Amino acid sequence: MSRDFYRSSPPSFLMRLFWKAAGADRYILERSTYGDQVKYLCLGGIIVATGLMAGLAGGYAFYTIFEPRGNAINSFKTAADISGNYNSIDIPTMLKALVFGIIWGLMIFNLDRFIVSSTGKGDGTEEITRKELKGALPRLFMGAIIAMTISKPVEIRMFKTEIDIKLHEKQIEQQQAYKAKTDSIFNSEIAKKESGIEKIEAELTDKRQRYKKLEDDYIKQCENRYPGPIAAAIKQQMDALAQEIKALENSPEYVKVKGEKEEIEKRREAALNQSQKYAAGLDGLLERIKICHEISGPVISLFITLLFMAIELTPIFFKLMLIKSPYDYMEENIKELIKAENGIEIQYNYYQDREGHERDKIVQHQVLRLLKEKIALLEAQSQLSEAALNRWTDKKKEQIHDNPELFVNETQPQDKGLAV
Structure with a gap:
């Protein structure tokens, strides 16, 4: 929008995309300051990045769960691969994981977008008060859960080499234990x-x-x-x-x-x-997470989780810390204009409820007008119906006065057993 005192640069396609991801109003932002535009660009970028990370983590977790089981070190080396090359990807499982990752990423993206866009701006100051934090607790709780679901698959991918070695050792131990147990069972019968x-x-x-x-x-x-x-x-x-x-x-x-x-x-x-097959089954997501915790330790695991929680929860805290800007005032102005256009009046802090909380009184003038018109129409119809009934009664009385025999049916009584 061009002005004499300020001229805002036209937004790019990527900027408009991130605005939409942050749940911001493009019409208002195009008429706002560059600072507001960058602010919602960054918020949208974080949400998009979180969705992408969630999609990658979800796809990797799906592939880890449903991939063909085998030796943790060389489980992907196929017998048909005579040249000795490693086929590290199972194509059918990869395609399924790709579809799941896209769906999962879109779900997390949509959920993050809803959480951030539904988070208010607090009292418009940089300070996060106890009341603001209390109101944001449900969103913070959901964001923390999302962060943990993203961090664990990424964590086991970071330590994949160490996990594979440790898992291979456990598979060998599992195979030896299975053989010993099998021998003990069958040797007694033999x-x-x-x-x-x-x-x-x-x-x-x-x-x-x-x-x-x-x-x-x-x-x-x-x-x-x-x-x-x-x-x-x-x-x-x-x-x-x-x-x-x-x-x-x-x-x-x-x-x-x-x-x-x-x-x-x-x-x-x-x-x-079958011992090798059963030992290869010890290669699930849960087992890898356990080994990852053993390898990395609680400090590194907690650090990675907190890192993703910071990425996930940053937009919520930032929205609570944001100072009101021209975008916020224009947004409030448009909301008031829309309410006025539709005849909605809000009288703030009009009364107190039983618990002593101040409540707003909402007056729907458009509804009241339609309601009054409807009541007046019903009353007029009632009066017209009453006048019509009175006129119909008078007309019938005149007909009775002129020809009473038309309204009287004379019948001759007959006694049983008597001749007329």
């Missing part, structure tokens, strides 16, 4: 089956040793050119012992127990093969 097998194995060993001894004696007897009856007797004993060994090896009890043992060993092997 030991029970082996106790039953050992008895049969001992008997088989004894018979096999006896068979071996008889076989040696038979060979010695066969060294003669003409074997005698002793060799035949030994051969008969060997055949009988071989039948006993075969029957014992194929006994139902021995076969059953041995098959059950093999089945348990297969189950144990399958469970042990």
